[in-house]
Amino acid sequence: MSEIALKDTARTSEPGGIPKAYEPQAVEDKWYQFWCEQGCFTANPASSKPAYSIVIPPPNVTGMLHLGHVLNNTIQDILSRKARLDGKEVLWLPGTDHAGIATQAVVEKALRKEGKMKHRDDLGREKFLEHVWAWKEKHGGIIIQQLKKLGCSCDWTRERFTMDPEYSRCVQKVFVELYKKDLIYRGKRMVNWDPAARTALSDEEVEMTETKGHLWHLKYPLLDDAGCLMPDQFVVVATTRPETMLGDEAVAVNPQDERYTKLIGRKVLLPLQNKPIPIIADDFVDPQFGTGCVKVTPAHDPNDYAMATRHNLPLTVVIGPAGNMTAAAGEDFDGLDRMEAREAVVEELTEQGLLLKVEDYVHNVGYSQRSHVPIEPYLSEQWFLKYPSVDKATQCVELGAIAGKTVPVVELAGRELAGTDRAELRESAMKLAREQGWIGKSFRNEDTGWDILVRRKSLSHAFNNRSPVVIQAAAMLPELIRTAILWRSVPHDPPHPRFKRVHYFIGALKLAEELYCVPITVKELADGRMLYDYKAKKAALGGKPLVAHLPEEKLGSQPAPNVAAINVADLLADVNPAIGGMIRFHPERWSKTYTHWMTNIKDWCISRQLWWGHRVPVWYRKSETRNPKSEIASVDICCGIEPPSDHENWEQDPDVLDTWFSSWLWPFATMGWPEQTPTLKKFYPTTDLVTGPDIIFFWVARMIVAGYEFMGEPRFGLPDALPFRNVYFTGIIRDKLGRKMSKSLGNSPDPLELIAQYGADALRFGTMRSAPLGQDVLFDEKDVELGRNFCNKLWNACRFRQMQGSAGGSPAAANGSSEAFEMEGEIDPTLLTSDDKWILLRLDQAIREIDTAFADYKFSDATATLYRFFWSEYCDWYVEASKAALQGSDAALKANKLAVIDFVLSHTLRLFHPFLPFITEELWQGMGFNQDLPEGQGGKTIMFAHWPKPLDADFKEHYGLDESAEKLASAKYELVGLGRNLRREFNLPANKKLHYVLKPTGNLAASEIEVIRLLLNAEAVEVNPAFVPEKGTPVVANALGELLLPLAGLIDVAAERARLSKELDKARAEVQKARAKLENPQFTQKVPPHVLAEHQKRLVEWQTKEQQVLAALANLPPV
RNA sequence: GCGCGCUUAGCUCAGUGGAAGAGCACUUCCUUCACACGGAAGGGGUCGCAGGUUCAAAUCCUGCAGCGCGCACCA
Structure with a gap:
């Protein structure tokens, strides 16, 4: 199968030229090679496009690709490809991890098996390491090679290994720096052995x-x-x-x-x-x-x-x-x-x-x-x-955890305190508190549900030496406590027998058109009581004009907008400028796990008694009178990247460093740190990290710490020290019975076999479809099969399009020159049918849903939308309906129909591309959607096409995409459904051609009738407003009219009566439900107008239905 | 002990206040000129249990039960 064949077939309209089923194998290899040859994955630091970057969680060199990698790397590839379509300069940086213990164990085992040693001491350090390197060269790249089969768009020119010479120097440099800061120390301790x-x-x-x-x-x-x-x-x-x-x-x-x-x-x-x-x-x-x-x-x-x-x-x-x-x-x-x-x-x-x-x-x-x-x-x-930068690293995630929340803005208007100077204000505040009975009273915080107690002592402290604004805020004390959002909880420091923890809340106050951030401190007593603490108002600073906090689109032309709520992130930026950014976890709940660990962090034992790894860059002066490594005077210890100059008098520490002591530098050491490389400048901090929650402590937390410690230096001139802005935590892949994948259970399918059998796109789609955010994934091969079926559907929908020929109005030139082959004809608004308008609006809806899904990292939502839109809406309804025009004789209508189809398909392929990179590229090129586009916008490859935008108001107006068009089409499809149901109810075989009669409510164009006929697979749909049916003729009805199925001599009166009775029961039940609600004065008085209208409409509809069914029943002949 | 999830159709899961949804599986019909890796129709759920808030609860609150996962552990 090649793109040429697809194109040629389109021109010659020979369906036999395109296989009926999509065959992924050849297609996938071909395009992967193409992308690599064209350098599509290579990130350019000099690009003027905004940067998007992601570093791969480096797999172990010992590993083989398993389904966990498939899930993890598919997500990274989806994010990367989406970012490219969004016009970003993308770096997805791949690499592997030396995995000290695991690799050493594997090699030791192999060497023992080969009889080359019993213990590594038999070989000696150097000889042994030679074997490990040899092993690494031979087996090390397996996973990375396998990722290519999956379609991963990594920048292979930047592949890194944690034992690369440059990377190793980073590890040593970091060790030496931390040693010099006394953060790394040697100690005799009880360790886990x-x-x-x-x-x-x-x-x-x-x-x-x-x-x-x-x-x-x-x-x-x-x-x-x-x-x-x-x-x-x-x-x-x-x-x-x-x-x-x-x-x-x-x-x-x-x-x-x-x-x-x-x-x-x-x-x-x-x-x-x-x-x-x-x-x-x-x-x-x-x-x-x-x-x-x-x-x-x-x-x-x-x-x-x-x-x-x-x-x-x-x-x-x-x-x-x-x-x-x-x-x-x-x-x-x-x-x-x-x-x-x-x-x-x-x-x-x-x-x-x-x-x-x-x-x-x-x-x-x-x-x-x-x-x-x-x-x-x-x-x-x-x-x-001893971990550095712990506070910053803790807070940036806590901020991220609440960044999505909004805090209601409490308005001070009308509650200003009397007085001008601080003393007067304080008096008024205390007086107010006393009068209102706030002292000694609890107020329930809506964010936490906690009852927070206000005490007199706290208040009087709070009003001492505070700014007038802070004291003014006291006038709104209950509202502020009630609406504030919890943003961090820490143990009381120093430890205190009465106070367990301290909770920091954040509230928003509007005072004289300016917005103030109000941090509130609440202490939790050992008995669980919450005390509003005297430090509460201490940090009510950062008051800035309200407008400064509002995004422009919200601002509009209004000078002083009335805000009801504001994003907490905007407020916190004022309180905590030192952090300079924040990290969001998806799903957010993992941030609690993170905080818990960070607040109970203990020193990290970083030395390992292994040979495979980064050797501790410390030398001891040789001495014959001393036991090695113990009681060494500091003058006899040398810590540096290079050995001491008189190295013959020194011996290096035999230990290596924990593998994670190198991985924690991964986001910047892979980009050339400590040099200020163009790559580092352009792509650090990275945008997203995709990993498993089981390594929050091992890796994620430590990378954040390292980011603040090593990238926080001003000389880098970076906006943020943090290593990434979002962390997506995948679930665990289990088998369909919910058991963990394991070799011994034999329930762990080989992804490469699945790819060979179903195609990489199918594996990707099936995996993403069954992997909701943060849930474990129960893997079932059925899901991959579904992915394959979906690809096949996409394939055939495009094949169908290709069989219809050109959209240009004139048939493509017989000699097939590509210039004559116009793919996307202009859409003429005057020729659009209700079906066209309907599918364009459904497309618009799909784009919006997918954008939302991406914004929330809900990839399974995105695939569900793609599936629904393409299969249920486009194929099942639109394509079927379009056959009326395509098989008709009106050339202009037909051409316009093809133009709509091309419009929809070219959008669809781009929406699908992040999920199904191979088939979308094949079809993009094969259908010629690339032909009129500039090279960087989809002309060369779909990878750099533009991500579809939702249809804007102008577009909708120009093409007349309004509610009435959508309603007409929906009603049509509804009537078709009812008509098909009649066929079933009367046991008429699907291949029997039927004659329906339509008594329309209003005017229906002949073309609409033809669509209905086609969708009903009917011999004819006779439009006859005056039709008088024989007694007992089955009938269904909706807003468009009555659809009858005259079955001369075939009427089973009893069956029809049963069918109608069932419908009548249903209609009456619904009428009853709606009426009961509407007759309840509580309901009609309290319910919002749109809900009331909804119920009223519903009542009318079901009443109409009831009448129709009653009429049909009355029309039945007597038994 | 502390914390976090989960409990909705036979299965896997969406659905955070306004008529119970999807895919798979199942039943019946159909090889109609894109697709049988397909099309059409259908059956199937007192949303874990008990209270509460509300005109309205799968959805919010409080208990309880079951399952799963972390963390900390007293020999």
């Missing part, structure tokens, strides 16, 4: 899993003051991990626990180790839990470690880095795996009679997200990062 990968992990890489385990109750023999055993006296402790008891250094009790106060300071004999350990008192211990005695294992439990620090206990490491017991665990256990040791310890304790009991116990155990083995809390020396 993955014994399988033998590396530390960050908190985020630990998954808590509910696990069935046991609670072992152990008896520790009590010693007397002389250190001798006291017969039959024990302290009982409970543990889920008996093997750790070998490293116990104390038993802890709560100091208030009267059962044990007398034991504090005594000692017990640690069994198996036969070591006396003290009984200590610590508040951490919950007397209510278990026996109230806790064994303390300082080196293997974070809480115990904290207690050990408080009590200066020694640290005994009994479990080593591989999860095996150390020599310190004692001869019997040395070298055992921790799970084997558990059994051995339990066995030994049982033998010694020190195991009191074992209970079944369900608890949460941390597992390594990568290796899926239980995490070992492990004491080791690691590098940590």
Whole structure:
């Protein structure tokens, strides 16, 4: 199939030249190659067009394309292609991630399988890394290549890898800068240790899993003051991990626990180790839990470690880095795996009679997200990062979360306080508050539903030393509290026993034609009460003329418009200019998750005991007298991008950095940072980010932090430091039973196979159609099939158009020269039928709906609209109706019809292009829609055509697209539906040609009758106002008139009576419903006028229907 | 324990105050000259439960139940 064939066929009107079914395979490869060769995906930083950019969430080099990638990257491609159609200069920047642990594990496994090593130490660091690089070169690009099959319009000239030399320098630079700011530090701490990968992990890489385990109750023999055993006296402790008891250094009790106060300071004999350990008192211990005695294992439990620090206990490491017991665990256990040791310890304790009991116990155990083995809390020396720019990064998302909201503007008019100076105003304000009884009263905030209490003390504080405007605002206190919007909640800082959290609200006040932002602070007490706080009015600044806050289109020519509500984002820009922008999450609810994490953020363990990754850029001065890495004086540490000049005297830190420590720089490091490259200047900050909510902490949050920390410098001259403006969170792809896709279940279809079977467009359309915003996607191959069917429908609709020949009024030249082939003829307004007007209005509606869907990132809405418009409206009604003219003899009418069809199709293809890039390009070119367009506007490729605009008022007026035209067509289709229903009711086969009679209400043009005939698939529709039907002739009616189906000799009176009775019941029920409402005075008095009119109209319509049915029933012959 | 979702037709889901919707599946009819990857018609829902607000509730509020997901966890 080629574009030539499609065009030639159109000219020669030989339907056989175009396949009846769309065949995607050849088409897709052809156009992808074309786009690449023409450089269509390459972003030009020098372009004068506005920029749109998006960076791909870099897939792991180890990965294969799965349906999650399909969903994620289809969305990115839709956004990119839509932006191109919108006339933006688009950069979609692709690349891959080195994925430290995962890649190293894969390569290690392969090398072990090939017998090249048992452990990577056998090869040594350099040799091993050579193997990883070789592996990466061979397998690394798989996903990226697969994305091309999907049609992704990435700028492949800018593909990046997180281990590229330039990228690596960025990582090092960032490390060095943060080190110099003392934000990166080395520390010996309890970390999450993955014994399988033998590396530390960050908190985020630990998954808590509910696990069935046991609670072992152990008896520790009590010693007397002389250190001798006291017969039959024990302290009982409970543990889920008996093997750790070998490293116990104390038993802890709560100091208030009267059962044990007398034991504090005594000692017990640690069994198996036969070591006396003290009984200590610590508040951490919950007397209510278990026996109230806790064994303390300082080196293997974070809480115990904290207690050990408080009590200066020694640290005994009994479990080593591989999860095996150390020599310190004692001869019997040395070298055992921790799970084997558990059994051995339990066995030994049982033998010694020190195991009191074992209970079944369900608890949460941390597992390594990568290796899926239980995490070992492990004491080791690691590098940590104290997050920078946390406040800004937190607030920009909180602002984004409420940016879509509007806050009602409270007007002060008529409530000004008496007085001119501050003291007088304050007096009036307090007087007003007292008189109105506001003090001690709660007001319900509409945004949160919280009752917010106003206290006298808060008020008097609020009015001290505030500006007159602030005090004036007090006159509207209840209204402001009631209407304010919540924008952020934070823990009380510093921590306070009475106050849990502080909530910041924002209200809007109009005073003397000027708009004021009114931030309100509310404190939440521990008991849940909300207090209007004295800081409430502190920041009521930023008052600017009201007009400055209104977009021009709202402003019009009115000098002082009356606003009822204003976008919160506009107000907040005043309060928080430092942030300089905001980030919106879609769906918004994820911003809560984000805020929660950001407000409880802990230092990030960034070092990993791996070889594959960015090596920590720190060198230690070699020394023979010192243990490596510990107790190193600062003069013996060198942190820099380059090794020290006398590098032979130094050795580099062996560890590498967490992979996410490189990915968090992705949005700018890929664009050439720290150089001020043209790409960076043009395309940073990026516009959208598309990713999964499971990596909000790993990646999204850290990128925002990095953006503020590294891109906030003024020298970049950027409008914003933030890395992106919108984050779209995809759902998880599940199978149709709702289970997660997994290899072991075998429920994870290969996208490439689906593409081979159905086409990439079909896969894209099916996926998007079933993926509503923020919901998990239940994947069903049926959806892809539906996508294929849809493409086929589109294909055939265009094929039908091509068979009709030229729209130019004269047939295309027989020799087929392309100049003679005018695709879009002029539409003559005087020749438009009601059907033409109807489809143009439906197109207009579809464009509007799709624009709205895009604005809200609701891609499934957009596909639903496309589907409805094209299939149900264009194909099922318009095309069928158009056959009346196309098969008729009026050449001018026919040409005009084709012009409308071309208009609609050329718009449709552009609307479809982001979703179905391949087939739309094939048809765009094949139908010749590109031919009269400049190269940059669709002449070369549909990719750069203009996105359709809704039809404007002038257009509608010029073509007479008004409500009456739409109504006529709708009524026609309604009557056709009723007529078809008669056919069915009387069991007339679909292929039987019928003769209908129409008794029209008014005048109907012959062409309209012909359309009705065609749509009814009738032999004839006889128009006869005076028709007197035989008794019992079936009839249906609507606003256009009565449609009768004379069935001489075939009338089944009983069936017709049954049919009409059913309709009568329906009509009477509806009349009853409408009448009941309209007879209710409460309803008629309170309801808005348009609703009242609607119901009145409805009543009349159903009453008419009732009369028609009654007449038809009366007309039935007696049984 | 805290937080967030979800509950509407057999299935998957739209629908944030004014007559219950879509696709799939199902039933019946039709190979009519774009398309059987198609066309036509049809059946099918007390919108999880109970209260409340309202002239009006799938929609707003309050409880409750069930399912799912995060976060934090006491050995």
